Amino acid sequence: MMNVPKLEDLGERKAVESLIRLLGPAGTPVGVGDDCAVLDFLQDLVLLTTDMIHEKTHLPSGFTPYLAGWYAAAVNLSDIAAMGGEPLALLAAVSLPREKEENFLLEIMRGMKECGALYNVSVIGGDTKESDLLVIAATAVGRASKGAILLRSGAKAGDVVCLTGTVGRAAVHLERSQEGHSENVEPLLRIYPRITEGRLLSENQWGNSAIDLSDGLALSLHQLARASRVGFEIEGSKVPLFRREGESYQEALQRGLYTGGDFELLFTMGTEHLLAAQEGFRAKGTSFTVIGSVLSEPALLVKIDAETIPLEEKGWEHFKE
């Protein structure tokens, strides 16, 4: 028998690398493999991204259709944020069982609509289909000016590494919701994509690179490092952690580094922009934390207490445990 690679042997990222090789240069200014696809459109760039949400693999028990719709819109808008784009519109393809009440479908759309409205975008189209379990495939469209777009490939040695919000938040809410704390389902799914922050970084040309944290801090750092051909040294003590009551710092740090679902913005900038960016963020009621620096060599390190150790390439990945 031949030894044919299965998706579970490869994991999502290796499978996507094969896809990118197959698809070849896409004739776009950016190509396949960043947070959004980018189309050159007259003087502007059109950003496109699509993300599928499955009831079984993405939604905690106790989810509501409203929150599922919100989440589907938000994860796509988060990809627009990671490019520094201005969102323009959402599309929604929804599949669900025929026995569902009409209101279930309307609630999904209400969730998408209200999440979009927060960022001034409407749901302008979609598709409904029949299936055994709920699937929502949302697509977000955005816009960016040429030259004012945040790519994964722009990090430069000497940049500072920055992060919005905290990490580990989604994992804590997921753990607690799995323990039966139904009040944790809402904060897990009602995420707020970092559109404002992405726009600040791109429009002011403060950011050199960015990615959103869907799969966790460590994996996102590895992806950013690979795309920019640089390394990172992260100060463990500076990483802003969302902590469970009573747990140790070490537990919180491990969760913060190696679990996903937070949809924060990870970005790098030249130190010369740091003060202006901090002030600009403050003026818009938001903030970020400097958590490390960009290295010229491709090492990924994290300093924990006095020790500097390799940052592992692990986190949330489909097709793998």
Add this chain to the structure above:
Amino acid sequence: MMNVPKLEDLGERKAVESLIRLLGPAGTPVGVGDDCAVLDFLQDLVLLTTDMIHEKTHLPSGFTPYLAGWYAAAVNLSDIAAMGGEPLALLAAVSLPREKEENFLLEIMRGMKECGALYNVSVIGGDTKESDLLVIAATAVGRASKGAILLRSGAKAGDVVCLTGTVGRAAVHLERSQEGHSENVEPLLRIYPRITEGRLLSENQWGNSAIDLSDGLALSLHQLARASRVGFEIEGSKVPLFRREGESYQEALQRGLYTGGDFELLFTMGTEHLLAAQEGFRAKGTSFTVIGSVLSEPALLVKIDAETIPLEEKGWEHFKE
């Protein structure tokens, strides 16, 4: 107990009508409910459409991943064709079980890529996720000049009703593939969206309205009639039918009117453009058939032999038998 409407009581179209009411005016030049969503973008219009394909409800047994990918790309490009648009790019979100071989995923993408290549578009982005059964949610992006776009709402009394290709073709291939004729799977799925035809109609401003036939001729005529607030009288004898060997004309006509999956273009045009359009289509190696005329009153009629009878509003619809 309250009598709560379920999706199976409503059917897809009624459910979508509720969604459109919920979403409200989308702030786009076209609004929700045409073949594509439309974004106003500088001097141009951006067309957006998304369609989900489920292994269980859309793909015949014996499908190959290559053909599934082709089909997912083609049904979306068909929506761009129905607006008279020029396709720009495809996005692919694919969910599948972890036990699948990597090659299965690559073959899906190869199918999408090759279908796109036929129309000069690349797959520029996407998403892969884990699920129990295969789901492909493709998104197509297109472009149209302002004033050169085909809407469902543009049909005018006195227009001729026209159709590309034949109807009943998909249903025949589906029936035969269900009877075990595996050679019918490929023609069922390898559809060729009518991009050339849509472009001819929009760029030359020959067409007043258009829709693609995904759900069947009768349902598409009803949708076009409602959007344009007109009626149609179809000459049954002029409808080009794809026939099974040995079947009666009546059987073929019923199938041609009331089954879906053909993805032909149904459109209307003023009689003054008819000769130029026929010549223009011929010059591009394609053609269409005049099958009826547009009425000012909202009646939908079909003339079969000497009798003129109502055209029923039935065909393929999700959530309903």
